[in-house]
Amino acid sequence: MTDAQLNKEIECRRTFAIISHPDAGKTTITEKVLLYGNHLQKAGTVKGRGSNQHAKSDWMEMEKDRGISITTSVMQFPYKGSLVNLLDTPGHEDFSEDTYRTLTAVDSCLMVIDAAKGVEDRTRKLMEVTRLRDTPIITFMNKLDRDIRDPMEVLDEVEDELKIACAPITWPIGCGKLFKGVYHIHRDEVILYQTGQGSTVQEVNTIKGLNNPEIDAAIGEDLAAQMRDELELVIGASHEFDQELFLAGELTPVFFGTALGNFGVDHMLDGLTQWSPTPMPRQTSVREVFANEENFSGFIFKIQANMDPKHRDRVAFMRIVSGKYEKGMKMNHVRLGKDVRISDALTFVAGDRSAVEEAYPGDIIGLHNHGTIQIGDTFTQGEDFKFAGIPNFAPELFRRIRLKDPLKQKQLLKGLIQLSEEGAVQVFRPLDNNDLIVGAVGILQFDVVVQRLKSEYNVEAIYEAVNVATARWVSCEDDKKFEEFRRKCSTNLALDGGNNLTYIAPTRVNLNLSKERYPEVVFTETREH
């Protein structure tokens, strides 16, 4: 493969995820995006919602039925000469580590805002996460077919609360029953909205030029006059789009529309494919790795179980960072220092999900995982480095987990360890007793774990309160000092799912005391995989 060929593949790729508050319209937008990607003849049927069992078991059926590529995790589709990878983030409301790690695998994000509600809680949290890597953000103001708030006010709210400058690319003409379409500021044209076309690609009806009298005829003189007045104000008062600021995560282009009415999603996609970055370089323990390097490299950001409920298959999702994946190629699994031949990686392109012949930077491939692959693992073509920045967070919530049937202890442990490898939850085994302590970042994780233990591992477990307030991973360069610490603090020490030593503290005061007493020991709140 020549450099030019590899560059061509890289140039056309865009990898993004959607961030939004529940109900803002993420699922609906995903449907319409796929409609534009020509994968669905008729949108309105993708139900990948949440992480419930129903959605998961639907997955294979759906794929077979429609010959489309859709998992609850990754979708790839062509759009006007680009190849777009859309990564789904988990549907449930708690901020989860899974979401965080998915956001490390994309190059840009689409932020969907319900324009009637403005900036909501989860959007705020997710934006904080994208900030850690200055991910470029595109904004879609949704539900214009409803009565929304003053758009200028919503933009101000985004700027104030999320600390990102807004550059409107389109501007809405009316809203609710009076929603007539948008004025595309860059193209200087009015694009008219037609109702009742939510599940097809609409025939586009445009009028060139802001002062074109055809606009008055189409939407009425009053609304046309109002629109012109508003635009004068908006264009004067808002930021102009600036590619550099966008790429630095400091400015977001804003589009208006209705996902349900399938209007505006294509304008957003045009912006995304035009402005979003091609697959970006990634930092490793040794150096920065660029997409167009000849040698293959990638990292695992997610492990998902039971994508096919008939087989207990677990798939490790790899983001390709550099080079080219070819079926049957040999890769080095860096953490294990072992070469593996990968001949059955999955992609999520239309058609047969088990037949990926080749894949490129920005793409996500799935590796069958029989317990050897962990989140954060790096694969290379021999070079010894590790991709940085895929952390575990110290959990904030703890419960002791106990079996209803004590004979199934082994299965419980196996289930918990697998779920912790997946990042669904964290598990701690105290050195001094046989308890199993489950740690979570969000409260919903506890319910999910009990449900999954039951359905996937056939064990019924219940929770009990446990006297743990916080946890920190511990390490120390001085072996002797560490040994002493281990001996003296053994009642507070546990191993996590990956056998890393952890200090579990009954109170913050206790934690602080131990930190003071053992200054050589490093207590960390996040642990890179």
Ligand code: G4P
């Ligand atoms: P989410 O994935 O972000 O949680 O949101 P989702 O797409 O499921 O949308 C949440 C609700 O908002 C859905 O209604 C959906 O139909 C509606 N919706 C999405 N986009 C628009 C829009 O542009 N205009 C209007 N008016 N509604 C929109 P639901 O009744 O909760 O679900 P469903 O019964 O339609 O599935």
